[in-house]
Amino acid sequence: MNKVTLIIVGIILVVSAIVANSVFFTVHQASQALVLQFGKPVRVERDPGLKFKVPFVQNVEYYDRRILDLDPQPQEVILQDQKRVNVDSFARYRIVDPLEFRKKVSTDLEFRAVFGGRLNSAVRAEVGKVLLGDMLTEKRSSVMRRISDQLKEQGTDFGVEVIDVRIGRTDLPDTTSQAVYTRMRSSRVAQAAELRAKGAEEKTKIQAGADRERTVILANAQKEAEITRGQGDGARTIILNNAFGKDAGFFAFYRSMEAYAQAFSDGTSMVLSPDSDFMRFFGASSGDGNK
Numbered sequence: 001m002n003k004v005t006l007i008i009v010g011i012i013l014v015v016s017a018i019v020a021n022s023v024f025f026t027v028h029q030a031s032q033a034l035v036l037q038f039g040k041p042v043r044v045e046r047d048p049g050l051k052f053k054v055p056f057v058q059n060v061e062y063y064d065r066r067i068l069d070l071d072p073q074p075q076e077v078i079l080q081d082q083k084r085v086n087v088d089s090f091a092r093y094r095i096v097d098p099l100e101f102r103k104k105v106s107t108d109l110e111f112r113a114v115f116g117g118r119l120n121s122a123v124r125a126e127v128g129k130v131l132l133g134d135m136l137t138e139k140r141s142s143v144m145r146r147i148s149d150q151l152k153e154q155g156t157d158f159g160v161e162v163i164d165v166r167i168g169r170t171d172l173p174d175t176t177s178q179a180v181y182t183r184m185r186s187s188r189v190a191q192a193a194e195l196r197a198k199g200a201e202e203k204t205k206i207q208a209g210a211d212r213e214r215t216v217i218l219a220n221a222q223k224e225a226e227i228t229r230g231q232g233d234g235a236r237t238i239i240l241n242n243a244f245g246k247d248a249g250f251f252a253f254y255r256s257m258e259a260y261a262q263a264f265s266d267g268t269s270m271v272l273s274p275d276s277d278f279m280r281f282f283g284a285s286s287g288d289g290n291k
Contacts, residue, residue: 022055027062034061034098041099063098064108067163072116076173077124083132088168089123091115091151093160100159111158118154122147123167135170143167 026049027033033045037058045051046065053060074088093115095101105111126143127135134140148165155162 023052025051025053025060027051030064030066031062032065032095032098034063034102035059036061041102044098061098061102063095063101065094067092067094068108070112070116070119072112072120074169075120075124077127079127079132079135080129081131084173085127085132085135086169086171086173087123087127088170089119089147089166090168091119091165092163093155094163095159096161097159100157104158111160115151115155115158115160119147119151119165122150127167140167 025033027045027047029048033051034041035043035045035053035058037054042058045060069090069092071090074086076084077087078084101111105114126146130139130143135143144165144167147167148162151165152162
């Protein structure tokens with residue numbers, strides 16, 4: 001009897017658990033639930049807690065309440081100046097109406113495929129209106145704002161709130177990057193050659209100016225030296241003439257001394273007779289000494 005009772009109690013517990021599982025469901029803080037009855041949505045449960053549903057008739061689908069990322073594959077876009085760039089874009093969104101969301105797409109994977117295509121289309125349309133240089137200026141923000149406005153408007157049709165849309169990396173394709181690099185390198189080489197040529201020309205001008213100034217300075221210095229030398233020679237001649245007028249013997253002695261200095265200035269040795277005219281002053285000096 002006890003065994004039968006235990007079996008019955010066990011069966012009742014199992015049945016109760018099955019019934020409770022089919023009657024109650026839990027909504028967590030980060031999720032929201034859509035209650036379906038025979039596959040048709042009947043209500044949305046957003047508040048967290050234990051909820052009730054009709055057993056075996058209704059079932060529940062859960063949707064995330066957190067902010068989600070939509071990151072489609074990068075795509076190649078042709079700009080207004082016919083240049084090609086690889087654009088990487090992404091969006092952040094949140095499901096605010098699970099009922100509308102399920103009407104448009106059955107799964108989150110399907111939504112990512114559909115809405116990701118719309119994001120790429122908006123990016124192609126807006127980025128294709130600008131030049132390559134515009135993507136490096138404040139116009140980039142304007143492009144992102146226009147794309148964001150379009151997707152926010154379209155997001156309401158899917159029951160989602162588009163939080164943000166961004167353009168990530170904007171890269172040139174490999175072939176275009178190489179062409180741009182080659183063109184930039186050629187431009188820089190030409191610019192460097194031009195700067196070197198200008199530098200050499202400026203150097204030549206400065207050096208020519210310096211040489212010209214040096215020549216003028218040396219010429220002026222030579223002129224001043226000649227003038228000073230002439231003035232000195234003139235003063236010397238005047239002094240010697242005055243000395244000759246006062247003492248002819250001293251003047252003759254002085255001229256002899258100059259002749260001696262010039263004759264022996266290069267270290268030349270000479271053999272002279274004591275009674276020669278060249279040595280007559282020394283002889284006269286010696287004779288005076290004997291006296």
